[in-house]
Amino acid sequence: MCARYLEFILLLWFPGVLHAQSTAQSCRAPGLAHGYFLPALETYPHETKLTYACDNGLKPVVEGWWATSTCQNGKWVHNPQCIDEKACFPPTIPNAKYTENSNGWYEEGDTIRTICDEGYEHKDWSATARCTNGTWSSLPICEKSISTCGEPPKIPHAVIIHQRYQEVFAVDSEVQYECEDGYMMEGGHTKQFIYCISGTWTEAPTCSQGTRPDTGHGGSTLGGKDGGHTTSTGGGTWSTGGGSRPGTGEGTGGGHTTSSGGGTRPVEGGSSTSSRPNERVVQTQIIPKDECGAPPTIPNGDVVGNYQMFLKYRCNSFYTLMGPERVHCYADGTWSKLPTCKAAYCSVDTSQYHQLVPAGVKYIKYGEKVRLECVRQDHWWTDHFSVVQCFYGKAWLSDCCSWLEIKTNLC
Known part of the structure; x- marks a missing residue:
């Protein structure tokens, strides 16, 4: 069956x-x-x-x-x-994108230009590769930028919203936390942003149970608008005295103000409060750079990155950057320390050397070697050159040597 x-x-x-x-x-x-x-x-x-x-x-x-x-x-x-056989196949470049050829391969001499993924930057500023004899010459490398941040900190009783998980966040990125039901942040809020600044996340919030939305953790405000003494122990922003600023309470006179407990923590350098009535409170909290006005200029340098929270500087060719490459805006309207551009080259006036063919003034970067043509001598079979090297602002010239002597390091 x-x-x-x-x-x-x-x-x-x-x-x-x-x-x-x-x-x-x-x-x-x-x-x-x-x-x-x-x-x-x-x-x-x-x-x-x-x-x-x-x-x-x-x-x-x-x-x-x-x-x-x-x-x-x-x-x-x-x-x-x-x-x-001299054509090239599409290369694999981690953390980068480029425009792929529609036919699936590249002819000899074709060049591709790469764009690094968010949070990565080109190593040695190299972004292109050329197809030569069936292989790619010096493929670009996209490495993690020193100004990027890793994953945001984990906060008890909070989650990150409107953001997929990722391991690397570009500078100036922002993520938003939201507290679990029944929990609040200081100031009575349930949501708050933090920002990636110079490779570090700004201070993350805490979610506590039963936070009062009006005074923070039991804080109180005493005094009035006409110069009275004010004490604040709840949430808020570091204050510098009279005037009105969001999150700092009231006060239009010149009364003394003391702040402690919660509040917005400065990202760099900290801030200080004073117990003496006439001592100014120093404020170094970083704020969006547009609050400080036009970007400051530095001789022989330029702004190459204009981000929400900072400016990025780079020096012109033949100059080297001294000091921080990123400049922030502080809450008191001043800029953080500016970098300077120091000369990093030597100059050789060829007309001042009898053995050289006059060719004007030549500029050589620190550590660089260049060959300058020598005046032809009757007993030379080939052209000769002087090898010039630049060390700490001084140029060193070798004797006039043949191409073979230079290649074999006999010059």
Whole structure:
């Protein structure tokens, strides 16, 4: 009985399998210029693999000197093709993107320009690569920027909202925390942003149970608007005395103010409060750079990064940066310390050296070697050059040497 039942099932199943196989289309032999393939047939059944190779001076369109292609329902995957052996295949560059060629490969001499992923930057400022004789010359490297941040800190009873998980965050990134139901941050808020500044996240909030939204943790405010004494122990922003600032309470007179407990913590340098009535409170909290006005200029340098929370500087060619490359805006309207650009070159006036061919003034970077042509002498078989090196602002010139002497370090 069981055997007859199994036979009945097989009779029903096999026609379906045969029908599925019959619907899959076969492939015609591919047209392969300047190459050959095996097996050589007129048509190939579905899922047949074909092996091919190319004539001298050519190569398959995929890696290797031979390749395979598979018939998939009437089409070859991939389409067999022979290309110039000096062509290049798309490179793999971690943490980078570039515009891929539509035909899937690049001719000799083609150049690609890469864009690093967010949070990464080009090493040594190299962003391009050139296809030369079938290989890529010096592929760019995208490395993690020193100004990026890792994953934001984990906060008890809080989650990060509106942000997918990632390991690297670019400078000036922001993430928003939200407290668990029944918990609040200082000041009675349930949501708060933190920012990535110079490789470090600003101070993260804490979520506490039963926080009063009006006074923080039991804080109180005493005094009025006309110069009275004010004491604050709850949330808020560090205050500098009279006037009105969001989150600092009231007060339009010149009364003395003391702040403690919660509040916004300065990102760099800290801040100080005073117990003496006439002592000024120093404020070094970092704020968006637009609050400080136009970017400051530095001689022989330029702003190359204009971000929300800082400016990034770089020196012109032949100068080196001294000091911080990032400049922040402080809450008191002043800029943080500016960098300077120090000369990093030597100059050689060729007209001042009798052995050199006059060619004007030449500038050489620190540590760099250049060859300056020497005045031709009758007993020389070839042109001679003086090798010039720059050390700490002084140029050193070698004797006039032949090309061979220079290449073998005999000069």
